[in-house]
Amino acid sequence: RSKSDWYPKVDLELQHGYLDEIETGIDSTEISSSVKLMAKWELFSGFKTTNVKESAQYKKIQNEFILNQKKLDISILIERDYDFLKNIEKLLVSEEKNQVVAAKLYKLTVKEYTKGIRDSGALSGAGDELTEITERIYNLKSTYIETKLALEKNVGSRLSFKKMSH
DSSP, rough: OGGGGGGGGEEEEEEEESOOOOHHSSSSTTEEEEEEEEEEEOSSSHHHHHHHHHHHHHHHHHHHHHHHHHHHHHHHHHHHHHHHHHHHHHHHHHHHHHHHHHHHHHHHHHHHHTTSSOHHHHHHHHHHHHHHHHHHHHHHHHHHHHHHHHHHHTTSOOOOOOOOOO
16 A cells, blocks of 8 residues: 555546537437546655655554564463463362372261260361362362463463363
């Protein structure tokens, strides 16, 4: 667009039928045809054409900078989310091991409580610990899913990860 203003503008007009006698020189009762070719070339525009061209070049540079910045921002977001997902996976492995230990402790405490070895406070504490760990695992998996969706949005496609159940 910026270079097109340097070139002439050419218009072509074609008429056919009963045309005006003054324009064609042929009687208006006769069918006639007329072809006009008009060219317009601006010799001096007060540097308007040059300014338009420079403005377009600056806009192009600005758009390229914005595009590169967006690419950089998205790559940082992708890297951050990916690292966060990997950390959640490690934390989940640890919490799931803690959950297994807490479940065993709870079962043992229930057995000892029924035998009268443990009191209700120990049973309540073991149950609370198991509940807290299970809740943390649930929250970690929820955060994992939210982060995975944000990562997929930034990448622009679905990502395959290992399936986690709760």
